[in-house]
Amino acid sequence: ASPIGVNSFLWRASLDTISFMPLASADPFGGVLITDWYSAPETPGERMKLTVYILDRQLRADGIRVAAFKQRRDETGAWVDQPVEPAVATRIEDAILTRARQLRVSSSAS
Template identity: 35%
Template sequence: MTFLSLARAALPVGLALSLSACGGLGGGDASSGDRQIEAGAAQRQAEIAERNAGATVAGTGSTRSSLFDLFGSKDDPNTKVEVNKYIWNAALEVLNFLPVQAVDPFTGVISTGYGVPPGGGRAYRATIYVQDPALDARSLKVALQGQGGGPVSAETQRAVEDAILTRARQLRLRDSRL
């Protein structure tokens, strides 16, 4: 056998060994790295699926999955609305001359359109923010704007806030007598 025929026979074997070291034919470090990446991806997908599945069965850690879960409420039944109902109702009563445009009792925001108060000549709009469940002046924020643009005077705004708080206290007293 000559050197040339020996080199021809060794060439395919050398190529096969070099490709297997690169991961082209399986085995080696690259394929174990691929398995680690696939395992990590599978674990991430399982975590995402568990997060999206919703509630877990108490004590078991497994997720429940049935047709009825699609129609059931997944909201926490103990969630409370953090808005003082007396301030909320008083704001709607005091500013009843303003057309209500948006109301969100969960965030405590009431937005109104322009309206003219009884006995007044200038149109106003208001945004009311009830930010605390306490019947307190710090729980109420009122932003008034005149039709001509810009905010109204501080005295007018304070008078509206005082009227709302006074009516809220009256509503609370009325409820306590029942």
């Protein structure tokens, strides 16, 4: 039996996919990963934060949902919320699903 409450391939793939961001919280039973704010070196005036929800015990395309948040520094140096293109979350979801499928294939091959 799996010690986590959600699909283990989706869980591991989510951790792999967002590993470049600092993790604020990980709940393997509820299937929720929350990152801390992350600024890419090439865009220090912008930062992103993600919440990944694993919604199913099965490896399914609708078993994962990503919420992305973005902020930009204004002239005073304060962080201001910015709209995030829906494509950003979709790209991350697709990357997680691709990685989850790779993990499943490699686990069945061994």
